[in-house]
Amino acid sequence: MRAIVKTGDGQVGLREVADLPGPGPGTITVNVAATGICGTDRNEIRGTDGMIPRILGHEVSGVVAAIGDPVPGVPIGVEVGDRVVMETDAYLCRACHWCRTEQFNRCPHRTGIGRTAEGGLAEKINIRADAVHRLPDSVPLLEGALLEPLAVAVHSVLEGPFRVGPGSTVVVTGPGTMGQLTAQVCTAVGARVIMVGLDRHEARLRTAKDNGAYAAVSSESTDVRALIDSLTDGMGADHVFECSGSVAQVNSGLSYLGKGGKLGLVAFYKEPLTIDAMQVVHNELEIVGCRGKRASSFRTALALLDEGRLSLSPLIGSVRSLDEWDEAIEEVGRGLKVIMLPGGAALDSPLP
Structure with missing residues (x-):
């Protein structure tokens, strides 16, 4: 099969690799339909230290092709032919506190597709049977490739200590894909969102406004704190998500x-x-790291999509075949969200 591979000598390219074996116990094989490329992928390609030979890509949607034998404790909730998206955890110890409480992003032994396990910039991928989620009929496979970063946004906004909801004033800094998704999740649960970028982000700021942000401004031409104060009677924002x-x-x-x-x-x-630690102390501020996502993040993300509370298609800037991977990486460097089509087949929605 064909795949985008980073080899041990740091070279990256489209290569013919051995076909995948059939799915083993507790795993499934997915025919990959669409794979998103993010800044992390671009960093891997440009030479991240410690990268071992690997098929890249971790934002994957596709169709279940085969299902391995069941394994106790690993539920299989899909059938051959189902349209699915997948979590990125290839291996979990299933024994630590984090695994037992479904906080898989914290498992110290986990491996991740596209980094420490074979990824989704390929025609097929094998993955844990309980790592896939059915796509609602309302969500095209092309948009399904955005479910992984959307799940990250859901985890950041709704599964940490933030109580984002109606009445909350939220600032999102950085109008890239992650910022756009974070802003949409905040808006979907009733928050008033101010998206902040730079002058060169005019188009992205307009996209954020079109997708529900209360305001979308450049910090180079707008006094952001004054704007926040005007909306909060001088109280300031409840939450800021730095993206x-x-x-x-x-x-x-x-x-x-x-x-x-x-x-x-x-x-x-x-x-x-x-940072100014005394600013944190005097104002009793909290700084929270938001890393990865969980199975629950995907379930919530898919529910929000199925309810029509989010809009993913405006975030897709380019759609490419594997043969165009050089052009795709260049476009990612220019800030576009690129979706690649490893299977080369027509998807169930018109391309942008």
Whole structure:
């Protein structure tokens, strides 16, 4: 089969690889329909230290092709032919506290597809039978490739210490895909959302506004704190979700919060954070790391989609075949959300 592979010498390319074996006990085989590429994938391609030879890709939708023998404790909730999306946890110890409480993102022994296990930028993938979720009929396979980052947004907003809901004022910094999804989840549960970007993000800010944000502004041309104060009688935001990966935006986010506010770090950072600790102390602020997602995150994300409370198609900037992987990576570098079609087959929705 064909796949995008990073080899041990750091080379990346489209290659013919051995066909997958049939699914083993407790696993299933999925014919991959669509795979999203995110900034993490781009970083892997550009030379992340410690990367071992691996098929890349972890934002996957597809169709169940085969199901292995059942294993006690591993439920199989799908049938051959079902349209599915998948969690990224390839292996779990199933014995630690985190596994027993379905907090799989914290299992110290987990492996993840596209990084420490074979990924989804390939025609097929084998995955844990209990790692897949049926797509509602209302959700096309193309949009299904966005379920993994959407689940991250759901986990960040709804499964941590944040009590986001009606009456909440939320600031989201960084209008990329992760920021857009985070903003939509906040809006879906009734929060008033202010999306913050830069002047060069005009189109993305417009997308956020079109998808329900109360306001979408550039911090280079708008006094964001003044805007927040005008909406909150000077109280400040209840929550800030930092999705840009910029250390500067972390400190800006702290300045947007009211007393007792919470700052969620959704992005990954390439340099250490330096913050004003006394600002945190005096205002009783909380800084919370938001990492990964859980099975419950997917269930909630799929329910919100099926209820029509989210809009994913406007976030897809480009659709590419595996043959166009070079162009796809270049587009990711320009901030587009790219979906690749490893199977090369027509999907169940028109392409953008």
